[in-house]
Amino acid sequence: MSEETLQITLTVNGEQVTRMVPVRQHLVDFVRMDLGLTGSHLGCEHGVCGACSLRVDGQVVRGCLMLAVQAHGAEVVTIEGLTDTGEIADLQEAFVNRNALQCGFCTPGMLMTCAELLAQAKLMDRAEIRAFLSGNYCRCTGFHAIVDAVETTLRKRLQT
């Protein structure tokens, strides 16, 4: 079977891009390989680890469980774009202060999911934060420091 391709036009981090892509290419491979945005990582490639998390039309999704062709017409935000807008600058600072990362492989995906948690602007206890982050694996920190960083940022945001 030959490789079928399709042209897609989408917005990535605010910029419109048009490319020919293989129909079987994952969205995360498209942003990494075709656009050079390698902040999104590829871990398990079957939707378990969360390292490839991306924001598509305002919602966090698995970049390995969505085809690039499915993002035609969509607004995609990667960790690079999210960092540039400053939306989670406070969270990123809290991650650094609390050592909420060691090897850093899971961190971009973790931040993408945390961004959605923070955007809900709803008070959550530690158990609820853990449940929200349950789809993102970290193999270094034991999650404690990550939950600390999220909790601190959430409380600060809700106070102001």
Added chain:
Amino acid sequence: MKAPKFSYVRADSVEQAIQLLALHGDEARILAGGQSLMPTLNMRLSQPRLLIDINRLDVLAGISLHGNRVRIGALTRHAVVASSPIIVEHLPLIAEAMPHVGHVAVRNRGTFGGSIALADPAAEMPACILALDATLVLQSTAGRREVRADDYFHGLYETAQWPNELLVEVLIPVQQSTSVSVFMELARRHGDFAIAGIALQLVVERDIVADARLVYFASEDKPTLAHGARATIVGHRIDEMIANAAASALENDLSPMTNPQASSKMRLHLQRVLTRRALALAADRVRRA
């Protein structure tokens, strides 16, 4: 791994999707939320020739109230179901089950109908719609037909749906003032597939159980309606003795599968534990009602 090669069509209408299904049958797969299909493609467990992407078919999404039934479009995302006021008010069993469905990123993409049509024995929604005595609407080029949830689930990933049919919506009777529901599951990690689970729908009149549908999932090759357990509680007030009797009756109702996560014996034990807990909670809800 990367998905194998396939052809891809972004369907513009339900008619186009079912015509493609009629043409390609078994060799085509419907791509809805993709949260189960994509992993099987990535692991090369399935190699369809054609993916029919139905994600643009807005007509298949949405939740609405029609008389005494709630209609949930097959393409409605789990996250939308979870936050729907109609679901919270009229289908509390589904509202209680939703937080257990996958993780946030999975609920944002995964669909109500996709989970049902896949018929994974450990999935929450098939168990819920069976407990709620729902009706599924299937469409093909031959027209529409309705199948009751009781007749829909046939076995491991097997349903009454033909390869040329598309699940378009699910119709679910609304909760009555006499209804009491409970959903519980046990999983090793939040959002993982359950290793035991129960979806319970009772009709309670003047403290006496008038009818009951106890559905067990993550046990057999499909969600199981427990008739023996039902017989032990109907006509009685729910108390510890009745809950123990229902738990004992499971021996004849359930023959759980063994897999690396849990043995058959362990699952049966866990389902009994859940039965007692769920009935205790149901009794509590009856008292508060």
